[in-house]
Amino acid sequence: MSGSARLVFVADLEAPALDDDDRHHLARVLRVREGEALRAGDGAGRWRPCRLGPGGVLEPSGEVVEVEAPSPVLTIGIALTKGARPELAVQKLTELGIDRILPLVAARSIARWQGERAERHLVRLRRVAREAAMQSQRLRLPQVSPVCDLPEAASLPGAVLAHPGGDPPSLATTVVLVGPEGGWSDEELAMGLPRVGLGPGVLRAETAAMAAGTLLGALRHGMVAEVAPPSGQGRQGTA
Amino acid sequence: MSGSARLVFVADLEAPALDDDDRHHLARVLRVREGEALRAGDGAGRWRPCRLGPGGVLEPSGEVVEVEAPSPVLTIGIALTKGARPELAVQKLTELGIDRILPLVAARSIARWQGERAERHLVRLRRVAREAAMQSQRLRLPQVSPVCDLPEAASLPGAVLAHPGGDPPSLATTVVLVGPEGGWSDEELAMGLPRVGLGPGVLRAETAAMAAGTLLGALRHGMVAEVAPPSGQGRQGTA
Structure with a gap:
């Protein structure tokens, strides 16, 4: 809740326009009034200052600005199961600044997300990420990837399994x-x-996903420092 | 999900007995069968091995063991507001090993928890903590304190406000x-x-509460290390 103007995502920064849902949300839920300053963002790090004009129209009031992407890119994979709450994990990982979210099918995933059902879930998770990004003033939307299996996720550089005692x-x-x-x-x-x-x-x-996102984000932001593994033997598989 | 037997809380370790809700939950939801090993805990760090006997009776199968309390004691205060989800915060903070949870009334708290209503909320939050502690195999229940105001919380040694740029x-x-x-x-x-x-x-x-709980827990557990404040001037108010 800093002093910066509220963020809304638009399809085109050259001609920024609110979609119906966002216009309604701003007016009815957030009670943004005509004349108030907003930031219109493209979800990819570019934004420009605007004002809310008559009839819910966005009026640009400044040039497009681009913010640098944070580095390194942080990815959290979340295994999908019956009891899992992927929406909650996606909302929190978005607030925490995670760049890429991988919904995973693991061996013990009970609810397998396939075909049309997987597509519907993905649309929902991306909507959750978009809302959480606006709410948390985050200029870059996280990438919510299509559902993948563990071998696919494991092949990504820097992949590691969250596991007790790791x-x-x-x-x-x-x-x-x-x-x-x-x-x-x-x-x-x-x-x-x-x-x-x-x-x-x-x-x-979902708690493990949030904890992993919090710790990686804090390390990237320099709020905490790494410690050596207790074994002193380096990391299994990477040494 | 380590190999240790499932934890249930009981009122008396000398004569451990399941309450009706727990007996039902073990049998119907978790499908624990007669003869299976369990751990009966008192919620204060003491436990003993048991088996589930006929009719849902707990049969002790070993002596009482006590585990040391982690140190230092970690406390998270959560301001109560209309939109807040204190149940979610309490569940996650319990999983994350936080020792004490302080529901707070802040200046901008909209939903003020007072009198009988505060008491009902507190009972619910403590039930959430108990369930989360059993689920996460945590032998010491967190203390969920009665609702207090900020001056009261601020007077605790080690108190600090979560605030952007801190x-x-x-x-x-x-x-x-x-x-x-x-x-x-x-x-x-x-x-x-x-x-x-x-x-x-x-x-x-609730995300800020979880992030704070994750970071304090990781520091206490030696999974990450502290860094110096960027100002190099020490902490405001503590230097």
């Missing part, structure tokens, strides 16, 4: 894959990926 | 107070408490 979080492993409630299967653990621990407690899937 | 999190300030969606008022900020930042994004109240 190494401390590190910016050397910026693709943290969070398993389902029942944990990773023996076969999944045997894939040889490095492992990252998220603390002593047993965390629900 | 210092990095530290185990020198283990009582992190998270404000309402609209932020702390000027008067609240003028109280002279040190401030802790939780990252560059604008976080919802």
Whole structure:
């Protein structure tokens, strides 16, 4: 809740226009009045100052500005299960500044997201991310990827499995894959990926995703520092 | 989801007995069968191994064990507002190992919790904490304190306001107070408490509480290390 003007996403910064849902939300829910300053963003890091004109029209009041993308890119994979709350995880990971969210099908995923159903879920998760990005004044929308399987996610550079007793979080492993409630299967653990621990407690899937997002974000932002793995042997699979 | 037996809380470890809700939950939801091993805990760090006997009776199968309390004690205060989700914050803070949760009334709290209503809310929050502690195999229940005001919370040793641009999190300030969606008022900020930042994004109240809990827990567990405040001048109000 800084002093900056509220952010709304638009399709075209040259001719910024609110869609019906956003116009309604601004007027009825957020009670933004005519003449108030807003920021119109393209969701990819570019924005320009505007004012809310008569009839809910956006009137540009300045030039387009671009903000640099944060580095390194942070990715959280979340295994989809019956009890999982991927909407909650996507909302929180968006607020926390995570750049890419990978919905995953793991061996112990009960609710398998396939075909048309997967497409509907994806549309919903992307809407959740868009709303959370506006709410948290985030100029770059996170990429919510199509549902993938673990081997596909594991092939990404920097991929690591969240697992109890794993190494401390590190910016050397910026693709943290969070398993389902029942944990990773023996076969999944045997894939040889490095492992990252998220603390002593047993965390629900969505809590583990948020904790991983918080820790990676804090490391990237320099709010905390990395520690060496207790083994002193470096990271399994990356040393 | 480690290999340890499932945890249930009981009133008396000498004569452990399940209450009706827990017996039903174990049998119907978790499908624990007769003869299965369980851990009966008192919620204060003591537990003993048991088996589920006929008729849902708990049969002790070993002596009482006590686990040490983690140190330092970690406290998160959460300002109560209309839009806030204190149940979600309490569930997540319990999973994350936070020891004490303070529901707070801040200047910008809209939904004021008073009298009988406050008591009902508190009972519900404590039930959420108990369920989350069993689910996360946590042997010590967090203390969910009665609703207090900011001056009361601010008087606790180690109290710090979560505020954008504040210092990095530290185990020198283990009582992190998270404000309402609209932020702390000027008067609240003028109280002279040190401030802790939780990252560059604008976080919802419950997300800020979870992020603070994650970072303090990770520092206590040695998974990340503290960094010096960028000012190099030490912490406001504590130097």
